[in-house]
Amino acid sequence: MAALTLHPDRLLPADPGVRSLARRLYQGVRDLPIISPHGHVDPGLLLHDTPFADPASLFIQPDHYVTRLLHAGGVPLDALGVGEPPMPEARAREAWRLLCAHWDLLRGTPVRYWFDSELAEIFGITSRPSASNADDLYDVIAGQLAMDTHRPRALLSRFTIEFLATTDDPADDLAAHRALRADPAVSTVVAPTFRPDRYLEIGRPGWPLLAKEFGDYAGYIAWLEDRRRYFADHGAVSADHGHLDAGTEPLSTGEASRIYRSALAGTVTSAEATAFRRHMTFEMARMSCDDGLVMTLHPGVHRGHHPPTLHRFGPDTGHDIPVTAEYTRSLQPLLEKFGTHPGFHLVLFTVDPDVYTREIAPLAGFYPSVYAGAPWWFLDNPASIAHFQHAITEIAGLSRLSGFVDDTRAFCSIPARHDMSRRLDAAFLAGLVTSHRLDEDEALDALTALVRDQPRKVFKL
């Protein structure tokens, strides 16, 4: 039986001199509280504090990072319970066996790295998962999940999460957030995030139904403004946008109104709907200047690449695939208007790493509003993170980074993800020191800023 152990120097550089410095830097931030300003944890999880049902519903079913790798390796999604509620024990156990039996499919990925951390640190597992120990591991984890120590709130507290943002529909009444805020037993600040994508994509099926209470274009704008303020009043710090591109060309009010009416009538063209959505992204920046919500952009993903899987298992099931991103021209109208507005913050994320050097760093290196969002989704691995660190820092400096953003729906992976980031930031800064481009005191100061101060500043906490 192979052991599962967490080496204290994992992810640190191999050279003994650099490693020793990186270790020193890492020690300085290892235990700082976690700030998670953008993510996908369900507030109900923390409100109701219902115990996690079983290892499969905790680790497999909701996590498309895991299920896509198993699917690529030949495991059908239905055997993993994708898109389903928690399964009867026999099926849950079988899904867990499939994961353990295919443990080699995760080799070299951050998913494996996070799993190792979670299994060892949260569940005390000491042997590497495999077909032969799958049932034992299932029992060990399931046993702990039934204990109070492993209920959501206990874990939240153990993870020392200081701030946790969820992602919410503009129409949400935020009752769960209100209740959490009112509960003195929850010391973590849990904040909603305004995510209006489906309200801005007026050409999609179902949009007219969404819009039926807004009246005309002015009513629609007023509703959005109102809901943003409602979110801000309930602790939201940001509004998030995830469209296919980063276009922000504004329309005249007349043209916007005309297209809006077409959408209500169901006669809007695809080109009109795209133009309207780009206009609304511009409008969202305008509203951010008014209400102070930080604007975050997550563009460039072709969603639902495999329609048969989408139809059977729903969205977020592992086949969203990046496309080429463009920010320089796309964001020009928005930045011309709002780029130097006092207090406006725009955090740019990407799944196309080519734009880090070419576009995001130059933009963040001039506009006081623009920050380079931490590597997102497919880019949350050590190699891509190293590319990001160099690309942004060497062009725009360390102060233009967003700080780490986990953006996860896998609750138990939050500490492992932040720890990975701290280790990799320590490794990066140690490299700057050992090439004599930075002094050690500056590196420690910069690392502390990245972990603690920068997310607070960027997300206005």
Next chain:
Amino acid sequence: MAALTLHPDRLLPADPGVRSLARRLYQGVRDLPIISPHGHVDPGLLLHDTPFADPASLFIQPDHYVTRLLHAGGVPLDALGVGEPPMPEARAREAWRLLCAHWDLLRGTPVRYWFDSELAEIFGITSRPSASNADDLYDVIAGQLAMDTHRPRALLSRFTIEFLATTDDPADDLAAHRALRADPAVSTVVAPTFRPDRYLEIGRPGWPLLAKEFGDYAGYIAWLEDRRRYFADHGAVSADHGHLDAGTEPLSTGEASRIYRSALAGTVTSAEATAFRRHMTFEMARMSCDDGLVMTLHPGVHRGHHPPTLHRFGPDTGHDIPVTAEYTRSLQPLLEKFGTHPGFHLVLFTVDPDVYTREIAPLAGFYPSVYAGAPWWFLDNPASIAHFQHAITEIAGLSRLSGFVDDTRAFCSIPARHDMSRRLDAAFLAGLVTSHRLDEDEALDALTALVRDQPRKVFKL
């Protein structure tokens, strides 16, 4: 006279700890037989076993990797015998002198690395080529080429090549392959590869002539299906496609037939021909699902960038230049239809490294049919290979890599290329182990898989 020596640790990481581990891993696969599932060796070379004529015709004339570097450095292609049959000795020797005198032009390239390996290991050369020793080296090599030990079959055997795929025209009768298979003296499995590019590019001059026996569109499809089965019956494992883009949008049969007739009549437009070729790429995937041939794509090259050179020296003379590649949208129709078809395999190669992270890894990390093809052509160097290793593995895991593919027409470089790959894979995996992301036993297992098991699985050997 400078020495030419092959350091036993060449290409391994510099850090002593990582190097020592990488060396250990490499030792575990160094002597495994070579599997070469895609390349351009002429089967006639092995059938007839004719001795290589001279050093120039072996190392220079047919190898556009070498001749383009010399051409860029000011050496005219005609002095190198490009596009010619073997030359009289005086000219061959003069071409060889030009290579040796310009040895510095190869510095830092994999061509230099392969040459060092070939000269040392196959011909026992111990001094670095230069103007002053060019004639001596010529004589040493020419002398050995005249010996039985250096005839093609003897080298094939010495190289321990277990499987070698050639690249062949669909109309080829595969007589050479039949004869090789029937010959008990050849222990290497030599397989043809179906390469139908020129049959699918119906707007090119000469296509109507190619098509004259097919009759209508249905006849054309039937002919392709028939030839694919003929190839499969003769041991082919894959069909290869090298068009300008990776488009796969299908047409209705009516529209395809109409365009087909226009092409026969010589009135097809460029846009129609492109649409037809994309349709046919889709059709080729459909046929792969039927006949089991692995589909390999090599898109994204602007061929014949310098027409004066093309007209004088022919194709494949060093001025094919990459263009931007796109896979996410281009392959969507094909993958929607066939991406989860049992047994369908699609291996994606590229000369635009940007797509590794952005598109190929995410696709290979979901679709069970998709594999990331090893770095191809301009990317077959250590830096690009390291980028590929990280880009694919950290997103899709080690199991989605194709294993090494040499894709060469330089017969003697095959062992050096595979050895380079094994060293670089050992280096990469050693890095994962020393950053504590993988255990050493897993690294050795993964390396063995990459060298031996993965190409067998991906290419269905």
Next chain:
Amino acid sequence: MAALTLHPDRLLPADPGVRSLARRLYQGVRDLPIISPHGHVDPGLLLHDTPFADPASLFIQPDHYVTRLLHAGGVPLDALGVGEPPMPEARAREAWRLLCAHWDLLRGTPVRYWFDSELAEIFGITSRPSASNADDLYDVIAGQLAMDTHRPRALLSRFTIEFLATTDDPADDLAAHRALRADPAVSTVVAPTFRPDRYLEIGRPGWPLLAKEFGDYAGYIAWLEDRRRYFADHGAVSADHGHLDAGTEPLSTGEASRIYRSALAGTVTSAEATAFRRHMTFEMARMSCDDGLVMTLHPGVHRGHHPPTLHRFGPDTGHDIPVTAEYTRSLQPLLEKFGTHPGFHLVLFTVDPDVYTREIAPLAGFYPSVYAGAPWWFLDNPASIAHFQHAITEIAGLSRLSGFVDDTRAFCSIPARHDMSRRLDAAFLAGLVTSHRLDEDEALDALTALVRDQPRKVFKL
């Protein structure tokens, strides 16, 4: 007070073995004279030898590398004197204080690295700038600027610059250059560079005024040919071009004449103006073949991304942002016609690093005329330079690199920039040696070539 020290091994690799070799290589070229074949130093600076006014006008006001980083960090450009002549002492001192107080904004950037070098080596500064020592540093620097040792010519001589190219308008009479050449006290060769951008962009406001003396299209062409020869007669070695794209599709003379007349009449369309500019880029290559001026291309920058800043502070104020570059198709017409012309040299620069591997290296690896220009602008940092070194060398060899080009308007940064390049080239070559791909004697030879011989050859010095 933190110290400012320059470590003798700065920028060299961390591994002790590689570092020791890199140090040895670096020592071999450290003291070679500087060749600066492309840059933006004002020839009047050297002609008049006027002392630099103060630290702000030397280090801050004219340097958009510095001011954009401060601006991104929240410092208004007017507080830095951007776009102004030297300021009264109180304002100059205040600008300097802002720089020192925000010293942390430069962490991790090459700007910080160059500053450290300049402050230590030119001004003997030994403490790290900060709010608390800003005034002291100001006084120390200002005191030295008033001394003969720190006037422009004294620094030029101390920097051991052998060749220095400026950038000049085609209509310039080059009187300053004539006077400098005639002055026996100036041992540096100071050469003009022909930069005709605004004459080729015929759709821009003001162009008809520029063109009023040319007469028709033929007169315009004749004027350009004449001015190029005038520049060549005054020591120019190159003509530089900085347009939005690298297009080179030629027009017929009739079509070019027609568009030219439209531009004179003020009725030219944007598409016509672009077509004409691409045609003229082709024409410039034709003229280069005649007059021998090296052609350098710097495409791919969206200029003046933030119009409010452009209007208030002028061009070159930190908000020029790169866009996607394309060379394969864009340069094909030019290279088909002139790519193998004897003596034609084309140096390709980029701010889109994606084209290094995909396009520039393959082009430079075939065409004897094409060289890969050193990393430019946003790419002049260690990470981007390392990417460039590998990308070009491993595909096209060391001989296709341009050698270092500083391209700076920050006079005092020239030695630091060249020193950085020499260190990074030594580091890169040491890596090739320690991975046993190159012998040490070859590495030293290659490094010397990169520093001394290659720029002479590429720029025909």
